Every structure is written in structure tokens, then in C-alpha cells.
Amino acid sequence: MSDLRIFSYLPNPRIWKATIAARLCSVDVEVRGSSPTELASWRWDFDARPLTPDEHAASADVRAGTVGFKGSSLRKTAAFMIAHPFGTVPAAFSPDGKTGIFESNSIMRAVARLGERTFPLYGRDAYEASRIDSFLDASLVFARDAQIYLLALMAGTVSTETHARARDAFAVYAAGIEQALSPDRRWLVGDDVTLADICFVAELCLFFNERATVAILEKSALPPILHAQLGGAFPRMMGHLRRLRAHPAFAPDVESYLTKLETTSGRD
Numbered sequence: 001m002s003d004l005r006i007f008s009y010l011p012n013p014r015i016w017k018a019t020i021a022a023r024l025c026s027v028d029v030e031v032r033g034s035s036p037t038e039l040a041s042w043r044w045d046f047d048a049r050p051l052t053p054d055e056h057a058a059s060a061d062v063r064a065g066t067v068g069f070k071g072s073s074l075r076k077t078a079a080f081m082i083a084h085p086f087g088t089v090p091a092a093f094s095p096d097g098k099t100g101i102f103e104s105n106s107i108m109r110a111v112a113r114l115g116e117r118t119f120p121l122y123g124r125d126a127y128e129a130s131r132i133d134s135f136l137d138a139s140l141v142f143a144r145d146a147q148i149y150l151l152a153l154m155a156g157t158v159s160t161e162t163h164a165r166a167r168d169a170f171a172v173y174a175a176g177i178e179q180a181l182s183p184d185r186r187w188l189v190g191d192d193v194t195l196a197d198i199c200f201v202a203e204l205c206l207f208f209n210e211r212a213t214v215a216i217l218e219k220s221a222l223p224p225i226l227h228a229q230l231g232g233a234f235p236r237m238m239g240h241l242r243r244l245r246a247h248p249a250f251a252p253d254v255e256s257y258l259t260k261l262e263t264t265s266g267r268d
């Protein structure tokens with residue numbers, strides 16, 4: 001039996017927060033899921049799995065998707081909704097299925113707590129842990145505007161206002177990360193990798209999906225937020241991403257995902 005089970009659409013950079021942390025502190029995480037399209041024919045539950053044809057035909061537990069699944073009829077069980085009151089994925093569960101943990105940052109914290117004796121990913125004392133929380137909170141503020149923007153792009157249309165909010169959110173987040181790594185810090189908090197670095201990589205990689213939607217931006221006459229001069233504007237932040245994507249705990253999730261997006265856009 002694993003230490004933590006996570007159900008999600010795949011691939012999803014938000015679950016990397018947990019899988020990268022798990023590699024670093026030797027926690028056994030089980031991931032269940034499938035492509036976003038296929039998840040509409042899955043049973044959303046601790047025992048998540050593809051629905052049988054009979055279950056699919058039955059109408060119990062049908063709920064309309066709201067974020068990222070708009071227009072889909074999802075099969076979230078009553079038990080799933082008790083464990084996950086916001087009804088979102090990634091959705092983590094304790095091994096007995098009784099405790100639901102939602103929000104990818106909190107799922108990552110669960111892994112760090114489970115593995116704290118192996119590696120102090122959540123800081124070495126109350127001050128470091130709280131500074132890590134500061135980065136996770138700042139990341140979530142950025143992630144909110146980023147999510148609205150990316151979902152709009154994937155739906156094929158983005159307003160000037162949504163683009164402007166994401167551009168400003170990115171600028172604030174990137175400036176903070178750049179400052180935190182100045183003048184030549186290797187990690188965001190303390191002297192080693194922490195949840196702050198993991199969360200940073202996952203959220204930035206998620207934002208790289210903008211590169212797969214260049215045609216939609218062009219159609220909307222809007223410039224990409226991840227512009228070609230990013231390395232010049234935020235050298236420490238981009239250097240941090242470059243180093244971490246090659247790190248043995250990060251590379252299995254990050255490397256091929258980013259390479260694919262970079263190839264799609266035809267630039268790096």
C-alpha cells in the first residue's frame with residue numbers, strides 16, 4: 001500500500017509537486033488517472049478507475065465540470081465530494097481513503113511531512129517552514145491568474161483583460177523569484193532544495209503551455225507573455241529552472257514535458 005494516493009488528469013505539472021517531493025524524501029506515492037478527455041469516463045473516487053459501460057449509462061453522481069472541465073459531465077461519487085468538497089483534481093487520499101487532501105501545494109506538503117525524517121523539504125525550523133509557505137502562497141496567487149489565462153487560450157479565445165492580468169501576475173511573480181535568487185543564491189529558501197523550489201518549477205512549467213497556443217495569441221493580436229527575451233529579463237529565475245529541470249528528482253517529470261513544449265513553439 002502506498003503512503004498517499006493521487007487521482008488526476010495526466011500529465012499534470014501540479015502533481016509533480018508531490019512526485020518530485022516523493023523522490024527527494026522517499027515517500028511512496030501512487031498516481032491514478034488518464035488524459036483530461038478520458039477522465040470524463042472515469043469514476044472520481046478514492047477507488048478511481050474507468051467506468052464500466054453499465055456505470056457509464058447510470059445517471060447517479062453526474063456533476064457538471066466547472067474549471068478546466070466545462071461542458072463535461074463528470075462522475076464524482078458522494079464519497080469523493082465529502083473528501084474533496086471543491087471537487088477538484090489533483091485529489092489526494094490517505095491510504096485508508098478517509099482523508100482527502102486537495103490543492104496541489106497542500107498535497108506536496110503532505111508528502112514532505114510524511115518524509116520529513118528522510119529530508120527536510122519543508123524547512124529546518126518554524127521560520128524556514130513559514131518562509132516556504134510565503135513562496136507557496138505567492139505561487140498560488142500567480143497560479144490563479146495563470147490558470148484563467150491558460151484555460152482561455154486552450155478554449156481558443158482570450159480577452160485583452162485576461163491577458164493583461166496574467167501578464168501582470170507573471171511580472172510580479174518573476175520579479176519576486178529573481179529577487180529571491182539575488183545576487184547568486186542557489187535555492188529559494190535556505191541552503192538546499194525545498195518545497196518552494198519544487199512549486200516554482202511546477203507552476204512555471206504549467207505556464208509554458210502558453211507556447212502551445214501561439215496561433216491563438218497571434219489571432220488575438222496579443223504578444224506571448226513568455227517572450228524570447230525572458231532569459232535576459234529574469235536571468236536568475238530562468239537559470240534556476242534550467243538547473244532544476246536537469247536535477248535527478250525533477251528531470252523524470254519535467255524534462256520531456258518542457259522539451260515537447262519548446263519543440264512545439266520552435267524556440268527555446
Ligand SMILES: N[C@@H](CCC(=O)N[C@@H](CS)C(=O)NCC(=O)O)C(=O)O
Nearest residue numbers: 065066067068069088089090103104
Ligand atoms: N489550485 C488547484 C487547482 C485545481 C483545479 O482547478 N483543478 C481543476 C482542473 S484544472 C478541476 O479539478 N476541475 C474539476 C471540475 O471542473 O469539476 C490546485 O493547485 O490543485
